[in-house]
Amino acid sequence: MKKKLRVGIIGRTESLYHTAKLIVNNPNFEIVHFITSKEAPEYTKKASDFEQLANDHNVPFINSPKIYEDHKKIIKSSNPDIGISMNYTSIIDSSIINIYKMGILNAHGGDLPKYRGNACQAWAILNGEKKIGLCVHKMVGGELDSGDIITRKYFDIDFNTKITQVMAWILLNTPQLFYEAIMKLSTNPSYILEKQSTNTNKISRCFPLNPKDGLIKWSKSNYEILRLINAHNKPYSGAFSFIKDKKIIIWDAELSFYSHSIYAVPGQITEIKRIGEISYVEVACGEGILKIKKIEIDRKIISPDKYIKSIRSRFI
Numbered sequence: 001m002k003k004k005l006r007v008g009i010i011g012r013t014e015s016l017y018h019t020a021k022l023i024v025n026n027p028n029f030e031i032v033h034f035i036t037s038k039e040a041p042e043y044t045k046k047a048s049d050f051e052q053l054a055n056d057h058n059v060p061f062i063n064s065p066k067i068y069e070d071h072k073k074i075i076k077s078s079n080p081d082i083g084i085s086m087n088y089t090s091i092i093d094s095s096i097i098n099i100y101k102m103g104i105l106n107a108h109g110g111d112l113p114k115y116r117g118n119a120c121q122a123w124a125i126l127n128g129e130k131k132i133g134l135c136v137h138k139m140v141g142g143e144l145d146s147g148d149i150i151t152r153k154y155f156d157i158d159f160n161t162k163i164t165q166v167m168a169w170i171l172l173n174t175p176q177l178f179y180e181a182i183m184k185l186s187t188n189p190s191y192i193l194e195k196q197s198t199n200t201n202k203i204s205r206c207f208p209l210n211p212k213d214g215l216i217k218w219s220k221s222n223y224e225i226l227r228l229i230n231a232h233n234k235p236y237s238g239a240f241s242f243i244k245d246k247k248i249i250i251w252d253a254e255l256s257f258y259s260h261s262i263y264a265v266p267g268q269i270t271e272i273k274r275i276g277e278i279s280y281v282e283v284a285c286g287e288g289i290l291k292i293k294k295i296e297i298d299r300k301i302i303s304p305d306k307y308i309k310s311i312r313s314r315f316i
Contacts, residue, residue, distance in 0.1 A: 004027075005081050006030050006082075008080040009034045010036075010092070013086050014045040015170060016174070017049055017050065018175045019084060019086075023182075032059055032079065033060040033078045034061045035071070036061075060074050067090070080100050083103070084107070093142045096141075097139055103138050104139040105137070105150065105178065105185075109132070110133060111129075111131070112145060114203070115133070116144055118206055119209045122163055123209075124157070125230050130157065132155045134170055134173055135152045136181040137149045138192075146196055148192040149192065149193045150193055160254065161230060162230045163232070164233050214237060218284070218315055219285075220285065222287065223255065223288070233251065238250070238296065246297065250292055256290060269308055269314060270284050270289060272308060273305070280293045281305060
């Protein structure tokens with residue numbers, strides 16, 4: 001009888017939760033511990049959900065922002081073959097990775113090694129990339145998103161792609177990509193798809209974005225502003241601007257162009273339109289026009305013409 005692969009779960013997110021659910025129901029694998037920490041505000045699965053899974057399967061559960069010495073003893077006692085990790089709150093060092101006979105795999109929502117670090121999907125949208133990568137790679141102690149790539153998949157994007165769509169794609173594909181990776185390694189422990197380049201010209205580090213970074217600068221081009229709106233879209237707090245002192249979050253927009261020249265200060269409302277059920281306002285940008293189709297004011301999502309009534313209005 002084939003020995004079950006003993007798997008440790010480390011991290012957060014609904015993607016990791018669904019991966020654990022996939023593995024726990026597979027007769028080839030056995031989950032031997034869960035390690036998690038406090039969830040981010042946008043996560044739909046909480047530490048308590050991972051705790052419930054651990055309780056259901058009678059395995060150790062650790063809720064901590066960092067893995068300490070007493071936690072290492074618990075990990076060792078569970079005798080894991082391999083770990084799978086996603087969005088844990090601290091970098092995992094070699095002394096922890098080495099407890100796992102086959103190391104620890106990490107799922108990373110970025111095209112490695114070009115996009116390492118935080119908010120990689122948002123940065124890829126902001127930078128106008130044509131695709132976003134999802135990689136499962138081996139972790140290297142004390143390093144961020146380095147190590148050999150085991151499995152990888154791409155999602156094609158353009159200037160209309162919202163991060164909402166990207167996150168849904170990652171949620172759908174992460175469990176299967178993790179599963180493929182551990183299946184490959186269970187039959188060939190030395191398998192790799194690709195070694196990450198050590199050429200610094202091919203490596204980038206992404207740093208976190210925060211809600212204030214969603215402030216729209218209308219002096220930028222309509223392409224840049226649209227990418228900002230899409231990068232800060234749900235489940236995040238949204239790109240925003242102001243008319244007078246009223247904060248307006250913009251959730252849906254698209255590019256627009258005029259066949260004639262216009263002279264307008266960036267942020268100026270240039271058109272208010274309603275055709276049947278379709279309504280929008282158009283705004284002058286540093287270059288081009290942006291058509292705004294859905295906004296949020298005072299926690300209510302409305303069509304922009306419900307609030308913006310005059311072309312004398314201007315975003316600031």
